[in-house]
Amino acid sequence: MTTVATTTGSTVDPTSAVQQAAQSIISGSTNSTMDVNxxxxxxxxxxxxxxxxxxxxxxxxxxxxxxxxxxxxxxxxxxxxxxxxxxxxxxxxxFTATADGKGLTATAGSGAVAGGYSVNVQNIATSQSITSGAFKSTDTLGSGSMTINVNGKPSTIKIDSSNNTLSGIASTINSASDNPGVTATIINGTDGAHLVLRSSSTGLSNGINITVDADDSTSPLNKLAVKTTTVASSTAADPNDPTKTITTPAHTSIDSTGGWNQNTVGQDANLTVAGTAVVSSSNTIKDAITGVSMTLASDSVGTTQTLTIGQDxxxxxxxxxxxxxxxxxxxxxxxxxxxxxxxxxxxxxxxxxxxxxxxxxxxxxxxxxxxxxxxxxxxxxxxxxxxxxxxxxxxxxxxxxxxxxxxxxxxxxxxxxxxxxxxxxxxxxxxxxxxxxxxxxxxxxxxxxxxxxxxxxxxxxxxxxxxxxxxxxxxxxxxxxNTLMSSMTQQSSYLTALFGGSNSAGAMSDSKK
The missing domain is CATH 1.20.1330 (f41 fragment of flagellin, N-terminal domain)
Incomplete structure (x- = not known):
């Protein structure tokens, strides 16, 4: 006998369902209650x-x-x-790039070819740092404007009563939206407060220049003007060994009447790769060897290393x-x-x-x-x-x-x-x-x-x-x-009561005749 699933997960026998329906109809005729649902x-x-x-x-x-x-x-x-x-x-x-000394790292990319290259580093690139003359930290320096220029990128800041102290000027330089690449800080020494400026980028071309347009030609603000110039590379005898020479690479110098000093010169990196002179404003050198990027650190200065490019x-x-x-x-x-x-x-x-x-x-x-x-x-x-x-x-x-x-x-x-x-x-x-x-x-x-x-x-x-x-x-x-069966049951009961059986006491039964 075949069974089928119900919506509640139980099974129902179709034949049994029909039998139940018939039984319910029969039950209806005997006064049973039929569960229609x-x-x-x-x-x-x-x-x-x-x-x-x-x-x-x-x-x-x-x-x-x-x-x-x-x-x-x-x-x-x-x-x-x-x-x-x-x-x-x-x-x-x-490819991989490996140096056999210190201070020189490299990565090889697309276009690199296997080989060994001699790398001699004379100096690494540095960024210029300069320090102003001394001021009292509470001094007001006057009003006007300052224009800071680095590598042809100028930034002009206004100086007034809201920022005309040394710390106020440093803060204004650092927050300028068009800052050309200079960080400013204050160093407090025994002789007073100094404004220290540092170029964010290394290289000879990133020297710091400041022009001042003061409202009063005698105000201390004028002392913050400074001009950076370039000193060409030079060669001189080594004082420790007359048979040798010392080469000083091109570097920055400053011209100031306001007491500025240059702490660190700005200069390019100078090196030779396979005997060829290379100059770079950055210590990351990407074009000296095709497909190879070299990075210099101070430990590499004065060394000659072999940079090996090989399969990775x-x-x-x-x-x-x-x-x-x-x-x-x-x-x-x-x-x-x-x-x-x-x-x-x-x-x-x-x-x-x-x-x-x-x-x-x-x-x-x-x-x-x-x-x-x-x-x-x-x-x-x-x-x-x-x-x-x-x-x-x-x-x-x-x-x-x-x-x-x-x-x-x-x-x-x-x-x-x-x-x-x-x-x-x-x-x-x-x-x-x-x-x-x-x-x-x-x-x-x-x-x-x-x-x-x-x-x-x-x-x-x-x-x-x-x-x-x-x-x-x-x-x-x-x-x-169900309604019909109920009605028929009621009629049956009525007729039985009316006519009765052979022993019935019904109103119309034979026993009443």
Whole structure:
């Protein structure tokens, strides 16, 4: 006997429901109370349960597939991220830059080539710092304006009763919206307060110039005027060794009648790279060696170091191993989604994408790319050529020593295997893009499932409306029937009372004749 699910989760036997309906009608004729609502609910549920279960099962199956496809998309995206720099050649063009002394660091970027370079640093770049003459901290310096100029960038500040002390002027300089690159502070010494200005940028061209336009030509404000000039590079005999010379690089000097002193000169960095003179206003030097950025510190002054540019073997190894990990993650996930376990209950034995054509297409494409050789004839190379072996379960296993040796001593093999035209990573990246892109294999399937879920929702809405219609109709019919049966029972009782039986004392019975 077939059973169907009710909306409350119980099961109803359709035949039994009909029997119950008949029994209720019979009971009505014997003065029993008929539960119309329960009767109607059982009959309606029996009528729609099959369709309801079919829609719910389809909805569950669709949502299970959507979840599985979301998981698949995630691992494929991670796999694509792991091979991006292998596919476009960035990883294999990465270099490291290492100096064999102190105070010189460097990074190698795009355009760098392997090689060794002798770097001799005469001096590093410095920023100018100047200190004013002494003032009393409470002195008012008058009114007017000051214009501070650094490397052609001027800033004019107004001086009045609100800021005409030394500390007020320092604060106004620091807060100026068009500050040209100067920091101001106050140093309180035994002789009084001093205004100290420091250029924010290193280099000969970033000297500080101040012009004053005082309202009173005799006010102390005029003492803050200062002019920076440049002293050319010079060479003189070394006082400690007459056979040697000392070169003084070009630097800043100041011209002031107000008592300013120069604490630190502003000067460019001077060095030679592979015997070629290099001058830089900054201690970060980006254009002396193509693709290499060098940074100088004071420890490098007076030293000659060798800067070695070499392949970034460690970084390349990390990138390749990240690819292997991401690929193995895909293999594991794909295996789970397409698994079959006969020990599980019927309906739960297969993975969400077992036998799925989309899943099979993705697996076959990726595994084929991974196992394919690059090149022709004796020049063919594959992942095994660099110590990455394909395992029976489809995963990859890395021989660390073999990979390191390949990266260090077989750059040609690496370059061929991961070339940006048809290398393993380039081909894999192309396939993954086709799978993951809008309108691609995964997007098309996801759209179809979401469309199906919407159709199911529409059908469920229609079924709900139909269920309500049936319920209303049956309620009306059985209520009318119950009323009729009740009326018939009353009439039967009346006739019995009126005519009676053979022993009846009814008014019209034979015994009354």
């Amino acid at each position: 329960s009767l109607v609910s059982a009959i309606v549920n029996a009528k729609v349960a099959g369709q309801t279960d079919a829609l719910n099962n389809k909805k569950t199956a669709d949502n299970t597939q959507l979840t599985a496809i979301g998981t698949l998309k995630s691992v494929l995206s991670l796999l694509q991220s792991s091979i991006t720099n292998l596919a476009n050649g960035t990883a294999l063009s990465a 073997v460690s970084g390349q190894k990390t990138t390749i191993e990240a690819f292997v990990t991401a690929y193995n993650n895909f293999v594991s996930t794909a295996s789970s989604l397409t698994s079959f376990d006969s020990t599980q209950a019927a309906g739960s034995q297969g993975g969400a994408l077992l036998g799925d054509s989309m899943m099979n297409s993705i697996k076959n494409t990726i595994s084929s790319t991974i196992s394919r050789a690059i090149g022709t004839g004796k020049d063919q190379v594959n992942l095994a050529s660099i110590g990455i072996a394909l395992q029976p379960d489809g995963s990859l296993k890395t021989d660390e020593d073999a990979l390191t040796d390949a990266l260090t001593n077989k750059s040609g093999t690496i370059a061929s295997l991961f070339n940006s035209t048809n290398g393993v990573a380039a081909q894999l990246n192309k396939s993954l893009t086709s799978f993951l892109q809008t309108g691609g294999l995964i997007d098309t399937r996801t759209t179809a499932l979401n469309t199906d879920l919407k159709n199911i929702a529409d059908q469920q809405t229609q079924l709900t409306a139909y269920t309500q219609q049936l319920t209303t109709s049956y309620n009306q019919q059985f209520t009318a029937l």
